[in-house]
Amino acid sequence: MPVLRVTTTDLYESSFFLACRGGKLADVWVDRGRLKDTVVFVFEGNGQLTELQRAYHTGTATVNLADFRRSLVHLRRRLHAALSNQHSEGTRCHAPAPEPAAAVAS
Numbered sequence: 001m002p003v004l005r006v007t008t009t010d011l012y013e014s015s016f017f018l019a020c021r022g023g024k025l026a027d028v029w030v031d032r033g034r035l036k037d038t039v040v041f042v043f044e045g046n047g048q049l050t051e052l053q054r055a056y057h058t059g060t061a062t063v064n065l066a067d068f069r070r071s072l073v074h075l076r077r078r079l080h081a082a083l084s085n086q087h088s089e090g091t092r093c094h095a096p097a098p099e100p101a102a103a104v105a106s
Helices: 011-019 048-058 065-084
Strands: 004-008 023-032 037-045 092-094
Touching (some): 004 011, 004 023, 004 048, 011 023, 011 037, 011 065, 023 065, 037 048, 037 065
Antiparallel strands (some): 004 037, 023 037, 023 092
């Protein structure tokens, strides 16, 4: 099965993907717009990402709240890292990948 890439700016949707282990967080970057900066999360996975995305957008999603909270904390750290690492030039600024244990901690 081909690898699917899903891009979203929705922090809660991203947390849902991570909590359900639907894919891996492939990248986090900042899109520097004219009015505001937007953090973009990129996930890679298989067809499960499509199903999770459908469930999220139709309101039928279910998730373990403890896993969701851990995912949310992890993504907020990545979001703040991306914003703090912005450069004055360019339209994309990537967040550094955390230590492997950092994703599990909290």
